Amino acid sequence: MNIIMKNKKYLWICAILVIALGLGFAAGCSSEKTEDQLEKIVVTLDWTPNTNHTGLYVAKDNGYYEEAGLDVEIVQLSGGSVEQVVASESSHFGVAYQEGVTYARLSDIPIVSIAAVIQHNTSGFASLKSKGIETPKDFEGKKYGGWGSPVEEATIKALMDRYEADYSQVEILTTGAVDFFVSSEKNADFSWIYSAWDGVAAEIRGVELNYIDLGTIDPALDYYTPVLITSESLINEDPELVEKFMKATAKGYEFAIEQPEQAASILLANAPELDEELVIASQIWLKDKYQDDAEMWGLQQKEVWQNYTNWLSERDLIEGELDVDKAFTNQFIN
Numbered sequence: 001m002n003i004i005m006k007n008k009k010y011l012w013i014c015a016i017l018v019i020a021l022g023l024g025f026a027a028g029c030s031s032e033k034t035e036d037q038l039e040k041i042v043v044t045l046d047w048t049p050n051t052n053h054t055g056l057y058v059a060k061d062n063g064y065y066e067e068a069g070l071d072v073e074i075v076q077l078s079g080g081s082v083e084q085v086v087a088s089e090s091s092h093f094g095v096a097y098q099e100g101v102t103y104a105r106l107s108d109i110p111i112v113s114i115a116a117v118i119q120h121n122t123s124g125f126a127s128l129k130s131k132g133i134e135t136p137k138d139f140e141g142k143k144y145g146g147w148g149s150p151v152e153e154a155t156i157k158a159l160m161d162r163y164e165a166d167y168s169q170v171e172i173l174t175t176g177a178v179d180f181f182v183s184s185e186k187n188a189d190f191s192w193i194y195s196a197w198d199g200v201a202a203e204i205r206g207v208e209l210n211y212i213d214l215g216t217i218d219p220a221l222d223y224y225t226p227v228l229i230t231s232e233s234l235i236n237e238d239p240e241l242v243e244k245f246m247k248a249t250a251k252g253y254e255f256a257i258e259q260p261e262q263a264a265s266i267l268l269a270n271a272p273e274l275d276e277e278l279v280i281a282s283q284i285w286l287k288d289k290y291q292d293d294a295e296m297w298g299l300q301q302k303e304v305w306q307n308y309t310n311w312l313s314e315r316d317l318i319e320g321e322l323d324v325d326k327a328f329t330n331q332f333i334n
Helices: 002-031 054-061 082-087 098-106 150-162 180-186 195-205 232-237 239-258 260-270 276-286 302-314
Strands: 039-045 070-076 093-096 111-116 123-128 143-146 171-174 190-194 209-213 227-231
Touching: 039 082, 039 239, 054 070, 054 239, 054 260, 070 239, 082 093, 082 098, 082 111, 082 227, 093 098, 093 111, 098 111, 098 150, 098 227, 098 302, 111 232, 111 239, 123 180, 123 195, 143 150, 150 171, 180 190, 180 195, 190 195, 195 209, 195 276, 227 232, 227 239, 232 239, 239 260, 260 276
Parallel strands: 039 070, 039 093, 143 171, 143 190
Antiparallel strands: 093 227, 111 227, 123 190, 123 209
16 A cells, blocks of 8 residues: 555656646747747848948847847848848848938838938048048049949039039049058049048058048038938838837947947957957947937937938939938837
8 A cells, every 4th residue: 555655646746747847848938939930130231341230240149139039130232222122122121321311212212211320420531641632622633432322423523512623523433342441542532431440440550541521511411321221111011020120229239339349349250351450449439429419329310311301402413302201210219
């Protein structure tokens, strides 16, 4: 009798353990999504990886996207424009520029800016000091090396007109992704650069530049560049997805603001071809520029969009009227 009772007691203990283990296993499965359960998302960069993109890589590597139920793939642009790729829904999100979004929407390409990556324009026209280019008047007789966008030519022409310079005397070259310093020595006299990248690189190398700051030369040119974009259709059909992506991305950029050196390490891990000294210096330079004087990272102002649109319109650089309220949204900034 004692043996039977002991056996029954043993069986009950085994049964309880099996049930407990089963419940624990089930709970584990419900709290952690497998890779197959994550929603696959594609983000297309505007250029090769750099510190403008750090927040995206941080959000991916730190698991912020995964926590939001997203499996995010960050890819480089392989053809066409980011605006076209996102509008065609070949990519869910992209890195673009306010000027690009403006021209795209005026061409009936339905994309929307959903966040300002940097609050103020940190770009401008740069040249080696030896070239003697101090104002847009000095563009005359010089070669410009760029990426082949109509926005570049329009901006150069407008600045030269302001200085009563002859735009026809500028030779426009499409140099693409060629390094600014290589291009400046071999092909072009001046190029459009970002201070956070080529400007910082020049300081590291001890290269003296002449720099025409767009946001300083004309307040209307202090627009958002770069920005994050998505399609109108994604916003209308799946705003929850956009919200999840943006919430995780904001955490990535906030991390880059608070811990720039660690964020730089994450960028380098994803793009080991980059120069480590440049990435760290650039990240430190940029950490205060992401949010700057805005209440929160990513916020956009209608005034900034309207001022730039007016600037283009007044110089007959665009046809038609841009509805700026449809060009950007703060709906997903919180």
